[in-house]
Amino acid sequence: MADSRIIVPPENRRGEPFEVRITIRHAMETGYRTDVSGKAIPRNVIMRFTCSYNGEPVFTVRMGPGIAANPYLRFFVTARESGTLDFEWIDDAGERATAQASVKVV
Amino acid sequence: MRLSLSGPFEAGSTLQAIHLFSEKNPVPEIAVFEFPSPPVKVEVETRVRLAGAQYVVAVAAMSDGVLYADATEILVTIAGCLDAS
DSSP: OOOEEEEOOSOBOTTSEEEEEEEEOOOOBOSOOBOTTSOBOOOBOEEEEEEEETTEEEEEEEEOTTBOSSOEEEEEEEOOSSEEEEEEEEETTOOEEEEEEEEOBO | OEEEEOOOOOTTOOEEEEEEEESSSSSSEEEEEEOSSOOSSEEEEEOBOOSSSEEEEEEEEETTSOEEEEEEEEOOSSOSOOOOO
């Protein structure tokens, strides 16, 4: 489940916003589907996603089953200084995962 | 779908969160995007599930309590995610 792909620009100007794109591999089970035997598949979606820039949260998303499978997010973060973007998410099953990307500010 | 918000706003007013709602989904609140530190550029894109063609509503909550809302009609020609009922 911990699979993700992150795209961050290689260089960013101080004070300017830069684009962050992330896709996370996750089924985002709605809880409304049934398996072949007619048994309900329990809901399991990523309920919370957090992006922190040098340890400070800058963008968080509370999600529900209305977000498509393998969630894709594109958002902007304001460049301050070189460092890391930390991504963390947790699903209904309590499974937690993290990812990291480095940010270069010139 | 892409959400964006541009100013100018009242002095000292910053964006705190954008709530995204669906009219027809079994869970109306699709997502809440929160901005713990005031964003310089507000543009968020994600992929959503919609139970049929409908209006989708976005509500932006500002730090001074002001709410901005907008709705747009989205046409769903083939439903990709039917619920069992």
